[in-house]
Amino acid sequence: MTMTTRKENRRGLSRRAALRAGAGLLAAPAIMKVATAQTSGAFNWRRFAGQSIEVSLTLGPRANVLRAHEKEFTELTGIKVGSEAVPEQQHRQQVVIQFNSGNPQFDVLTVSLHVQKRLVGKAKWLHDMKPLLADSQLTAPDYDFPDFTGGGLRWATQGDGRMDTLPLNIDPWMIYYNKELFAARGLAFPKTFEEIVMAAEKLTDKASGQFGWVSRGLKNANVPVWTSFMLGYDVDPVNTKTIQLQTMTDGAIAAADYYKKLNREFAPPGTVGFNWNEAQTSFSQGKIGMWIDGIGFAPPLEDPTKSRIVGKVGYGVMPQGPKARHSATFADGIGIPVASKKREAAYLYCQWATSKLMCNRLLQSGGGSPCRASSYTNPEVVAGIKLPREWLQCLQDSAAIGRQGLPEIVPVTEFRDVFGVGLTNTLGGADARAEMQKATEAFTPVLAKSEA
Amino acid sequence: MTAPIAAAAARGYGRNYLPFAYPALAITAMVIVFPWLFTLFMSAHEWKIGSPREFVGFANYVKLAGDPRFLESIGHTLWFTLLSVVLPIAFGTGAALVFNERFPLRGFCRAVFILPMMATPVAVALVWKMMFHPQLGVLNYILTSVGLPPSLWHTSIDTVIPTLVMVEVWHWTPLVMLIVLGGLAAAPTEPYESARLDGANAWQMFRYITLPLIMPFVVLAVVIRTIDALKAFDTIFVISEGGPGTASETINIYLYLQAFAFYNIGYASAIVVVFFVLIIVLAMVLLWLRQKSKWS
Numbered sequence: 001m002t003m004t005t006r007k008e009n010r011r012g013l014s015r016r017a018a019l020r021a022g023a024g025l026l027a028a029p030a031i032m033k034v035a036t037a038q039t040s041g042a043f044n045w046r047r048f049a050g051q052s053i054e055v056s057l058t059l060g061p062r063a064n065v066l067r068a069h070e071k072e073f074t075e076l077t078g079i080k081v082g083s084e085a086v087p088e089q090q091h092r093q094q095v096v097i098q099f100n101s102g103n104p105q106f107d108v109l110t111v112s113l114h115v116q117k118r119l120v121g122k123a124k125w126l127h128d129m130k131p132l133l134a135d136s137q138l139t140a141p142d143y144d145f146p147d148f149t150g151g152g153l154r155w156a157t158q159g160d161g162r163m164d165t166l167p168l169n170i171d172p173w174m175i176y177y178n179k180e181l182f183a184a185r186g187l188a189f190p191k192t193f194e195e196i197v198m199a200a201e202k203l204t205d206k207a208s209g210q211f212g213w214v215s216r217g218l219k220n221a222n223v224p225v226w227t228s229f230m231l232g233y234d235v236d237p238v239n240t241k242t243i244q245l246q247t248m249t250d251g252a253i254a255a256a257d258y259y260k261k262l263n264r265e266f267a268p269p270g271t272v273g274f275n276w277n278e279a280q281t282s283f284s285q286g287k288i289g290m291w292i293d294g295i296g297f298a299p300p301l302e303d304p305t306k307s308r309i310v311g312k313v314g315y316g317v318m319p320q321g322p323k324a325r326h327s328a329t330f331a332d333g334i335g336i337p338v339a340s341k342k343r344e345a346a347y348l349y350c351q352w353a354t355s356k357l358m359c360n361r362l363l364q365s366g367g368g369s370p371c372r373a374s375s376y377t378n379p380e381v382v383a384g385i386k387l388p389r390e391w392l393q394c395l396q397d398s399a400a401i402g403r404q405g406l407p408e409i410v411p412v413t414e415f416r417d418v419f420g421v422g423l424t425n426t427l428g429g430a431d432a433r434a435e436m437q438k439a440t441e442a443f444t445p446v447l448a449k450s451e452a
Numbered sequence: 453m454t455a456p457i458a459a460a461a462a463r464g465y466g467r468n469y470l471p472f473a474y475p476a477l478a479i480t481a482m483v484i485v486f487p488w489l490f491t492l493f494m495s496a497h498e499w500k501i502g503s504p505r506e507f508v509g510f511a512n513y514v515k516l517a518g519d520p521r522f523l524e525s526i527g528h529t530l531w532f533t534l535l536s537v538v539l540p541i542a543f544g545t546g547a548a549l550v551f552n553e554r555f556p557l558r559g560f561c562r563a564v565f566i567l568p569m570m571a572t573p574v575a576v577a578l579v580w581k582m583m584f585h586p587q588l589g590v591l592n593y594i595l596t597s598v599g600l601p602p603s604l605w606h607t608s609i610d611t612v613i614p615t616l617v618m619v620e621v622w623h624w625t626p627l628v629m630l631i632v633l634g635g636l637a638a639a640p641t642e643p644y645e646s647a648r649l650d651g652a653n654a655w656q657m658f659r660y661i662t663l664p665l666i667m668p669f670v671v672l673a674v675v676i677r678t679i680d681a682l683k684a685f686d687t688i689f690v691i692s693e694g695g696p697g698t699a700s701e702t703i704n705i706y707l708y709l710q711a712f713a714f715y716n717i718g719y720a721s722a723i724v725v726v727f728f729v730l731i732i733v734l735a736m737v738l739l740w741l742r743q744k745s746k747w748s
Contacts, residue, residue: 093713096715100502217696269586270587278585282585410502413714417709424697
């Protein structure tokens with residue numbers, strides 16, 4: 001040390017010290033900018049540059065859009081992202097097990113709100129986004145939070161007022177129909193549940209392998225079809241205020257009978273074993289009149305390499321039921337585990353994922369319906385959508401009549417399983433009331449225990 | 453004097469060499485004994501992920517005894533296992549007898565025959581699922597092309613288990629063939645020469661010479677196939693997910709649902725324990741059969 005000091009003293013300023021000082025001078029503006037941002041309250045995307053975060057996504061179009069532009073996020077923030085996309089069911093299981101371990105291996109995750117909202121909310125596994133949104137140092141000035149739709153925000157907000165996710169996507173259910181088959185029979189898209197049956201009947205010609213209707217029938221996957229009809233009878237499966245099942249009401253039984261009629265009389269054989277992919281494959285071959293499912297299946301139907309009905313697909317809003325008109329909706333959010341040690345960097349990712357730019361990209365890809373109003377009104381964004389305008393209109397109209405398609409309870413998967421078995425038996429010919437009675441008796445104690 | 457000396461030597465041997473077994477014992481304790489004890493411990497609790505754990509004693513076992521879905525799943529498991537063992541054994545033994553004969557391109561044909569065994573079960577299940585599609589699958593196309601009615605395959609309560617067994621048979625018959633072929637290759641030729649001299653026909657030679665000679669190998673194949681069929685999960689989950697309804701829900705599928713879909717870890721642990729007992733009983737029976745079938 002003494003030697004060095006003496007040397008520097010002798011030579012005045014060493015070359016290394018001069019270089020160091022020069023670099024310091026060059027970097028000074030940037031350092032000052034960051035320091036000012038940190039102390040003055042100004043937002044800076046690069047504030048957490050150098051950190052790394054792990055992102056756990058549900059495999060699907062939303063994850064594809066996010067992962068395709070991940071590098072942009074790293075360039076913008078200097079935060080490295082390690083992401084994985086896991087198939088839906090396995091993702092739900094994986095994140096619950098990791099949360100329960102107390103040490104989840106991810107800093108950001110997507111949450112299927114229609115299945116896991118109450119579970120993650122009750123366990124308080126996720127950070128409340130509200131304080132983060134209110135922090136001007138952490139939230140970009142152009143984030144434009146009021147741009148989020150009321151529906152999206154309701155999905156993201158827990159019963160106690162905490163918002164533990166940011167809304168990422170809403171999936172309203174609607175009816176795809178084959179315009180060519182409808183035109184050949186001189187039919188218009190049905191306006192009521194009754195007209196669905198009438199149209200399905202006219203479109204069905206079993207001898208030629210043509211059917212008026214197709215939908216999921218497989219246990220668990222079939223429950224949203226039933227609840228879609230149930231909403232037309234103005235009934236929710238569970239009264240969320242009293243936490244009582246409403247599955248033995250006349251509306252619920254009528255919905256099960258209606259589902260049974262459509263699938264047994266006008267659908268191809270074997271739909272009790274169909275999930276969305278089998279139904280989609282059948283519909284895309286051009287011999288099915290109508291298919292009820294989520295709005296996100298338009299891209300494969302309009303893809304000539306996967307579909308025989310490109311340009312012939314009609315997009316119909318759920319018709320009027322006997323008592324009400326609703327589109328069953330499902331949603332995804334994006335959140336940050338309480339256990340994450342990189343909360344701020346993770347929050348920047350969530351902001352970026354739900355920014356106007358990313359929402360616009362999601363809408364244009366056709367793989368989802370973002371929760372920002374501006375995405376649907378921005379003419380440039382709309383012009384960039386490759387799917388037909390009819391699809392966009394259907395999406396907007398369906399969202400306008402949206403109502404939760406699954407009950408907001410902890411054991412949603414068990415609900416789907418127990419009632420799914422009853423519905424499969426019903427579709428197989430069993431009495432709807434007896435099956436719903438059995439399922440209701442089996443699920444009542446599960447629900448009671450979950451809320452105890 | 454000799455016996456005490458031998459015993460003392462044995463004690464010394466144990467004392468000197470036992471430490472070498474400690475690492476293996478420790479690993480066995482960690483990966484086999486501890487998980488088992490923990491499963492037993494969990495089965496005496498009611499624990500749903502995200503909720504506190506509560507000691508319930510034998511309540512989970514009592515609940516299992518009255519759980520219609522669990523009881524139904526035992527029936528499905530045994531039916532699926534029976535078919536998935538008997539059919540590959542019959543076809544595999546037949547194939548081994550054919551491939552034991554000399555004919556042109558025998559080696560090539562053997563290689564082609566064992567190809568299914570090399571594919572991963574999930575990939576196999578996905579391909580078969582596409583072929584089973586009631587309207588668009590190639591299997592119904594073939595059936596209708598030859599004038600037969602189409603089948604509903606995995607989408608019907610009546611045909612789902614035979615359909616799943618069909619995939620198992622396609623996948624695992626080659627394994628049985630290989631095992632039995634090994635037995636045939638090891639069989640002595642002298643009994644056949646004597647039988648021919650005595651005027652025995654082909655059936656008599658098979659019934660009284662070949663079958664007893666290959667029986668230990670057949671029993672070995674039965675043991676392997678039984679364990680595999682009882683464990684079957686991936687094929688069933690990918691093709692039918694235990695459905696339609698609960699028509700193909702085996703113990704494994706029900707266990708998976710309870711543990712990973714409903715997060716009932718305590719109840720799922722009780723299912724594991726009961727399933728383990730069932731497997732042990734079956735294994736004992738099979739091992740007894742194997743002992744009986746050994747060449748004397």
